[in-house]
Amino acid sequence: xxxxxxxxxxxxxxxxxxxxxxxxxxxxxxxxxxxxxxxxxxxxxxxxxxxxxxxxxxxxxxxxxxxxxxxxxxxxxxxxxxxxxxxxxxxxxxxxxxxxxxxxxxxxxxxxxxxxxxxxxxxxxxxxxxxxxxxxxxxxxxxxxxxxxxxxxxxxx
Amino acid sequence: xxxxxxxxxxxxxxxxxxxxxxxxxxxxxxxxxxxxxxxxxxxxxxxxxxxxxxxxxxxxxxxxxxxxxxxxxxxxxxxxxxxxxxxxxxxxxxxxxxxxxxxxxxxxxxxxxxxxxxxxxxxxxxxxxxxxxxxxxxxxxxxxxxxxxxxxxxxxxxxxxxxxxxxxxxxxxxxxxxxxxxxxxxxxxxxxxxxxxxxxxxxxxxxxxxxxxxxxxxxxxxxxxxxxxxxxxxxxxxxxxxxxxxxxxxxxxxxxxxxxxxxxxxxxxxxxxxxxxxxxxxxxxxxxxxxxxxxxxxxxxxxxxxxxxxxxxxxxxxxxxxxxxxxxxxxxxxxxxxxxxxxxxxxxxxxxxxxxxxxxxxxxxxxxxxxxxxxxxxxxxxxxxxxxxxxxxxxxxxxxxxxxxxxxxxxxxx
Numbered sequence: 001x002x003x004x005x006x007x008x009x010x011x012x013x014x015x016x017x018x019x020x021x022x023x024x025x026x027x028x029x030x031x032x033x034x035x036x037x038x039x040x041x042x043x044x045x046x047x048x049x050x051x052x053x054x055x056x057x058x059x060x061x062x063x064x065x066x067x068x069x070x071x072x073x074x075x076x077x078x079x080x081x082x083x084x085x086x087x088x089x090x091x092x093x094x095x096x097x098x099x100x101x102x103x104x105x106x107x108x109x110x111x112x113x114x115x116x117x118x119x120x121x122x123x124x125x126x127x128x129x130x131x132x133x134x135x136x137x138x139x140x141x142x143x144x145x146x147x148x149x150x151x152x153x154x155x156x157x
Numbered sequence: 158x159x160x161x162x163x164x165x166x167x168x169x170x171x172x173x174x175x176x177x178x179x180x181x182x183x184x185x186x187x188x189x190x191x192x193x194x195x196x197x198x199x200x201x202x203x204x205x206x207x208x209x210x211x212x213x214x215x216x217x218x219x220x221x222x223x224x225x226x227x228x229x230x231x232x233x234x235x236x237x238x239x240x241x242x243x244x245x246x247x248x249x250x251x252x253x254x255x256x257x258x259x260x261x262x263x264x265x266x267x268x269x270x271x272x273x274x275x276x277x278x279x280x281x282x283x284x285x286x287x288x289x290x291x292x293x294x295x296x297x298x299x300x301x302x303x304x305x306x307x308x309x310x311x312x313x314x315x316x317x318x319x320x321x322x323x324x325x326x327x328x329x330x331x332x333x334x335x336x337x338x339x340x341x342x343x344x345x346x347x348x349x350x351x352x353x354x355x356x357x358x359x360x361x362x363x364x365x366x367x368x369x370x371x372x373x374x375x376x377x378x379x380x381x382x383x384x385x386x387x388x389x390x391x392x393x394x395x396x397x398x399x400x401x402x403x404x405x406x407x408x409x410x411x412x413x414x415x416x417x418x419x420x421x422x423x424x425x426x427x428x429x430x431x432x433x434x435x436x437x438x439x440x441x442x443x444x445x446x447x448x449x450x451x452x453x454x455x456x457x458x459x460x461x462x463x464x465x466x467x468x469x470x471x472x473x474x475x476x477x478x479x480x481x482x483x484x485x486x487x488x489x490x491x492x493x494x495x496x497x498x499x500x501x502x503x504x505x506x507x508x509x510x511x512x513x514x515x516x517x518x519x520x521x522x523x524x525x526x527x528x529x530x531x532x533x534x535x536x537x538x539x540x541x542x543x544x545x546x547x548x549x550x551x552x553x554x555x556x557x558x559x560x561x562x563x564x565x566x567x568x569x570x571x
Contacts, residue, residue, distance in 0.1 A: 009568065038531075040564045042561075042565060049564055049565075049568055051564050051568075060449075063171070063452050063453070063456065064448060064449045064452055064453075066167060066197030066198075066199035066200050066216070066448055067199075067200050067209075067213060067214065067215070067216070068215075068216060068218065083213075083218075085203040085208060085209055086203070086208075086479075087200070087477075088477045088484070088529075089449060089477060091477060091529070091533055092449070092475050092476070092486055092488070092532060092533055092535075093449045093475075093533065093536070094536075095533055095534075095536045095537035095540060096533060096537055097531030097532060097534035097535075097563060098531070098533070099533065100529065100530060100531065100532075101529045103529070
C-alpha cells in the first residue's frame with residue numbers, strides 16, 4: 001500500500017460530508033450510521049476528529065476471522081461480504097474499534113479505501129482527509145498512536 | 158527443518174501459514190485429528206442455522222491451499238510424543254520425526270457427571286461431526302433440550318431456534334452466560350430469550366437422562382421431567398493434552414507456556430485451547446479457549462519456531478455473542494476488582510446495558526448488551542492500559558461515551 005488516508009484534525013469543520021459520501025459509495029443511501037468513517041465532535045474543545053481504519057499491519061481483524069472473509073489486498077484489509085458469517089469476533093479483536101457489525105446486513109463493515117479512490121477524501125471540502133503517499137508525516141503520527149495499544153506481539157529481532 | 162504441528166484448527170492452521178511465509182523451504186506437517194478439511198468451530202452455529210454450508214466453515218477455500226503451500230495435511234490422532242527422540246507416534250502406529258513441534262491440539266467438550274449422556278439422542282455441539290448429527294435430529298418442531306447456557310450453549314441456541322426446534326435451555330447457575338455476564342446482563346438475556354419463545358430454566362440441574370420409545374425423559378432438579386427428541390450438552394471443554402503424558406512437560410489444565418509460547422520442553426511450543434499462558438486480567442496462568450487468543454498465540458509460536466524472537470503480551474479474555482438478535486460482549490476483568498470503581502447504565506426498554514470497571518485510572522474490564530458500535534475500543538483501552546485522565550470521571554457518569562473517550566485519548570487531542 002503506497003497511499004493512505006491521512007487525516008488532519010485541525011482542518012476538519014465537522015461538516016460530515018465524508019460520512020455521507022462513504023455511506024453512499026457503499027450502500028447507495030445517505031445514512032451516516034452505515035458509514036465506515038465517523039466524525040467525532042469534541043465540542044468543549046471545538047474539535048472534530050474524523051476516524052476510520054488505518055489498515056494496520058497487525059491486521060487483527062484479518063488474523064482472527066474464522067472463515068477467511070477478510071483479505072489483504074495490497075495492504076488494504078477488505079471484507080468479503082459473501083464469506084462473512086457475521087460472527088463479530090473481528091469487531092472485538094480490532095483494538096481500534098474500526099470494524100463494525102451492521103445489523104441491517106448481518107455482516108461486518110470496515111473501510112476498504114473504496115478500491116483506491118476513497119469517497120470520503122474526494123468529498124472533504126477542507127482537505128482534512130486526503131488520500132496520499134504514506135510517507136507523509138501525518139500518517140506516521142496516526143500509526144504512532146495506534147502502536148500505543150500494546151496488544152501487538154512485539155518482535156525483538 | 159521439519160515443523161510438525163499437532164492439530165488443524167485455527168491455531169494449527171495459522172501457525173502453518175505463518176511458518177510457510179517465513180520459510181519457503183521448511184517441511185511443514187499438520188496433523189488433523191478429525192480428518193476433516195480444516196475448519197473453525199466458530200462457524201458451526203452458522204452451518205447449523207443454514208446460513209452457510211460445510212465449506213463455509215473451512216479455514217481456507219479451496220482446500221487445495223495446503224497442497225499449494227506445501228503444507229502436508231496428515232489425518233490421524235497423536236497417541237504419544239517422545240521429546241527426547243523428537244518423534245510423534247500416531248494412534249495407527251505411524252511415527253513422525255520433527256525438528257520443532259507445536260502442540261495445537263485444542264480442547265474437547267466434556268460431560269458433567271450425569272447418568273444417560275451416552276445415548277444416540279445426546280450430542281455435544283463442538284465438532285462439525287456433532288453438528289451433522291444435531292442437524293439430523295433438530296428438525297422443525299423437534300423437542301430439543303440444551304444443557305448449559307454458557308458461551309457455547311448461548312451461541313448455538315440461536316441455530317437451534319432457526320431450525321424450528323421447540324427449545325428448552327437448562328442452566329445450573331442463576332443466569333445465562335454466568336462467566337461472561339453479570340446478573341443484570343445475564344438476566345436480561347434470559348428475559349430476551351423467553352420473549353422470543355425459548356424456555357430458559359436457570360438454577361436448574363439435569364439429574365438424569367433416560368431413553369425409551371425413541372425419546373428422552375430428562376429429570377430436573379426441580380422434580381419435573383421433560384420429554385425431548387434431542388439433548389445437546391454444552392457443559393464446558395477441557396484441553397487435549399493426553400498425548401503429552403510421559404514427556405514430563407509442565408502442565409496444569411493445559412500445557413504451560415511462557416511469553417514465547419515455549420513449553421518446558423526444548424523445541425516444543427504450544428498455542429490455543431491446549432495452552433495455559435499468562436492471563437492479562439489476572440497475571441496468572443489460564444487457558445482462555447477463544448479464537449482471538451488461539452490465532453495470536455499461534456502466530457507468536459510460529460515466529461519463534463522460525464527463529465524470530467517474539468513475545469506475546471498475555472491473553473485478554475473477551476467474547477462477543479449474538480443470541481436471537483441481542484448482542485452481548487465482555488472484555489477483561491468484567492466483574493471488576495474490590496479496590497476498583499464501577500459505572501453502569503441500564504436501559505431495559507431498549508435492551509441496552511453497559512458496565513465498565515476501573516482501577517488506578519484505567520479501564521480493566523467491560524461488559525455490554527445491545528451495544529455494537531466501535532466495540533473493539535474496549536479492547537484498545539483495556540489492553541493498551543490507557544490512562545483515562547479526565548475521561549474517567551466522564552465515563553463514571555456516562556459509560557456509553559467510551560468510544561469517544563478512546564478516540565480522544567488515542568488521537569492525543571485531550
